[in-house]
Amino acid sequence: MSGQALETREALGARLRGFRKDAGFSSGRAFAAAIGWQESKVSRIENGKQNASEEDIRSWCQTTGRDADLPDLVAMVRHIEEMWVEWRRILKQGAEGRQKSGLHVYRKAQFFRIWDPAVIWGTFQTAEYAEAVFQQVVRLYEIPDDAEAATAKRLERQQYLYRGNRKFDVILGEQALYSNFGGPEVMKGQLDRLMTLIRLARVNAGIVPRSAPLQVWQGNSFSMFDDKLVLVETYSAELTVTQPGEIETYAKTFALLKQSAVYGGEVRDMIWAAFQHFDRMPQQER
Template sequence: MSASGSSHVQAARKVLADRLREMCRDAGLDGKQLASLCGWHPSKVSRISTAKTAPSAEDLLVWCRACGKEDQAADLVASLRAVEGMWVEWRRMERTGLRRAQEAVLPLFDRTVWFRAYSSWLVPGLLQTRGYTEDVLRAVQQRRVPVDDVADAVRVRMDRQRVLRDGRRRFAFLIEESVLVNGLGDVDTQAEQLERLITAGALPNVSVGIVPSRLNRTRMPVEGFWIFDTTQVNVELVSGHLTLTQPSEVAMYAGTFAALGDMAVYGSNARALIAAAIDALG
């Protein structure tokens, strides 16, 4: 697990551990007394309460019962499941191929009304052309996925773009200028993709901002991320996929998006940068 992914998960585990420790204290129990009521060795209580060991769902039920707080068990188990689902390594997510990984996010896209996406590596998936998507997913498949279902995965991603045509949804994309000159495919594929950015930016419910490459930036490029409404952030790291739902963390990414958005150019200025990148292709 990457340091970034593990640090987020560890922080969430600590929040859960703090809640358990507070519950124990409110019940007037110390660690040894709680261990005795649970039928555990005291060291297990210590490991769980300091977030060194993640509890199981059964552990949480036993803990709540010992503290006379069985009514809180369901909420704690839900928090545990959220922590467990925060971090998924790509090799686990994609072990059966790329199509299923693409399908897994369809419910999230279907229920989201306000999309915000920042990319410092590639054109965001909702704005990708079929050729660009195929080049991206082929590179992923060759690097880490033994199953070759790229054609199926491309179809799923293309179908996902139907949300762009739903007028009740809003989309804000921020793309680093370097993305305009980085491409996995040939000149024709890159040119088509850049033209797609221009046409997508003309849609009434879509905003495309380009963050210019320049000195004296107030914010440096960060990892790519998506914000879904105001409830969830998905971050794509080198080794895995991070899901954040804590309001404070979602707010942090929203603040970063706003700061980067203040540095971006839009409309005719954005189109000028894209056109320059097209001209540079020759």
């Protein structure tokens, strides 16, 4: 969970603890008995260790006589949920919907800062590479197999590489050139596509070599849209960051990653070396 989400959850817990004490429940045990919960649940919520549901908040406010505070607290709970959304819920109907919903972010943004230590950025992906990625998504989350439709929707992002005055500052880890999605032929096609895209005037592409001195640990991939939104992907969830202080942290992290990246001819040399690597690799059996 992000720092902002955790802080908000802890603040909510502290406020609920105050309600409990003001209502005359000096201990969590007495309050748990009154509300009909396990004492451990009361403790976890008050200490920010567990998310409180909207129904939990309603019960808490009713038991402590703080019904007037219910709308404000429910808003806090919803805000926490918005900052941390489980992938399984996002992908419930398949991967296409998530790709479609992301297009409005691309339409609005003008300055993109992208970091991925191990995968080619989605907007740079070929159809074959993207479909191989989505097949892994389908298998991991056991969702409906709409990899082909999700790929088509992802490819729609590429129109924004050529529209308006958008700028793209993209940093990849060297591993992204070698992470094998789809086999040697797919990877060679992807690397060829990458070589073309980095020549676009609006694209500033860097690669962090695997032995480069690091100014900050590499961590998760993230995408920054202007100075308004950061999306962070993990195996279990997508984190949406909108709080200015946290966005500033990601901007600083991106700047530190840039200090370890190489650009220009060195990037082209690294892509070509990866292409040769896959060219020497035996073709996979289908």
